[in-house]
Amino acid sequence: MISVTFPDGASRHFAPGVSGLDIAKSISPSLAKRTVAMVLDGALADLADPIVKDSKIEFVGREDPRALELIRHDAAHVLAEAVQALWPGTQVTIGPVIDNGFYYDFYKNEPFTPEDFPAIEKKMREIIARDAPFTKEVWSRDKAKSFFETKGEAFKVELVDAIPADQDLKIYKQGDWLDLCRGPHMTSVGKVGSAFKLMKVAGAYWRGDSTKPMLSRIYGTAFAKQEDLDLYIKQIEEAEKRDHRKIGREMDLFHFQEEGPGVVFWHAKGWRMFQELTAYMRRRLAADYDEVNAPQILDKSLWEMSGHWGWYSDNMFAVKSATAFLRPNDPDADQRLFALKPMNCPGHVQIFKHGLKSYRDLPIRLAEFGAVHRYEPSGALHGLMRVRGFTQDDAHIFCTEEQLETECMMINDLILSVYSDFGFDEIVVKLSTRPEKRVGSDENWDLAEAIMTRVLDKIAAQSGGRIKTGINEGEGAFYGPKFEYTLRDAIGRDWQCGTTQIDFNLPERFDAFYVAPDGSKKRPVMVHRAICGSMERFLGILIENYAGHFPLWLAPEQVVVATITNEADDYAHKVVEQAMGAGLRARADLRNEKITYKVREHSLAKVPALLVVGRKEAAEGLVSVRRLGSNDQTVMPAAQALAMLAKEATAPDLARR
């Protein structure tokens, strides 16, 4: 007999090989009926699986959060069956559960379109209504291979071949249809329920490899309850409303146009925010960094020296004089090839190298708001989030190995403090370790990873567990390990922004050195770090995070003084002047429009503070303050309102002083 322990601590004895379903039935028929799966010793499993040893068991009902992935996974199988029923000859591949849903990749000559969804969903509902039980069989490799070969399922055959020899091949049947799958599944197809929806179609490479065939992927999502699905769809709509490309257009912050794919035209208001953000960052750096500026174009040879040309020339812009392009074979034309800088580090090494540096000078921290250009693949471009020309809040620290740990911690503290100033307090720091393709000795990698592991532990400990840490195995840069800082925005999306990278390679390549206390030449270590990462992208994140309702200090337009009647025009001008005197970005709206119209317009334009002035206010030196997002207003003396707003408009770092 084996002992089975229940969540309440009670245990009972059963014959070995008893299934979860048997146990549930032995307790009560209704329990057996509402249970869709079990958690056996902490792992989700089929309810029909035999239990062969002493175990802890938990029954999982359909509404159990742990059942959600099963519902989605089962839905993926239903989707696959539906597609093969509607389009015989379509090959199935894989259909995993992902965040917020599932997908299934098919091989089909004609790709799907969203117009196919109603028919597929209808067929899915039929299959679900049939409520066939999921049954599992373990097949031999040969049986599985010949079965899928006979059916013409070449991709499945490849999957069978890829499964390690010591693993069972599991086949899940749902009525007549079956799929190779590691499971687990719920007891029957009907448990999927009706709260599912197909979301979109897309191409996707077989096995995620761009040299392999393109498959046709259908994304879907499923929930236990319709309310959950509705809520999810609402959240997607909310994210769409916050799309920085849309808000950027509506608020007149920036634009893109065809002649400049991936490069930003910053309008006055957007650039004001850019400047405000940059000014803030400069203040944060002032005490510890030296700001520098390195050239935009440098001879190709320098990029060969740095290694960038070898590693990344596919993603770099190269420039020549126009004459060289027009007369490529003319020896009298200057044919010299330059590259637009994709990174600031080589430039900073040149600055470091200029003149002898002593150990007394270290650490040297060179910062630059460096405009860089990278030839990103066209399909990667996305608003401000992925562009070809952007500004990094970059810095390179030249120091000794002994100083590394302190420098990493210092950077960490600055990054967390900056994020916190924007209200980002949920931060994850991950250490990316050595990748397969890399340069430098294993000795240096060992050293750098050891230091960074220590720092990572410190970060976690210092934050009292608030900052989550982790490791990304093999994800480091080719020249060294790195920390990646990921912040969570107001609607729960994660953005990787900051990074700290240790680099033994570049100083070596450029033969950078400092004079040690004993007079010998020593190689400095370089630390690359960025906080916002790309200023453009960080602004994009801020736009979406705040949904355009910026804190006053960042808002491009802080105050609009709107008149009710033109008798208040002179007074409005005076208030605007006073506001500007108080350091506020303010303007008057004297247009011949009703106040309701002006209120609506400035509300839609997301102006943080609207000061309405009419005859009464003009006569008594008052303003009627209406804040963005509020439907009421407060009448108060103009001076008082402006003092309040000016205080609120102080950047967080200045407010601390």
Place this chain on the structure above:
RNA sequence: GCUGUUGUAGCUCAGUGGUAGAGCACUCCCUUGGUAAGGGAGAGGUCGAGAGUUCAAUCCUCUCCAACAGCACCA
């Protein structure tokens, strides 16, 4: 870069093998109105670019460019 979709006025979008329309925005006029759209008039487009088919192309075909979604990539 790959797969698919899209490209018509500043924005959002209709539309047709016979060279175009709406709403909002814009300009002007009337209106001076107390917290989310007052009324009227007007101006504005080489229908993404190029080539082809046709008597005739914004519409059909091809190529290119760009955008969007996903994949791949992201020093």
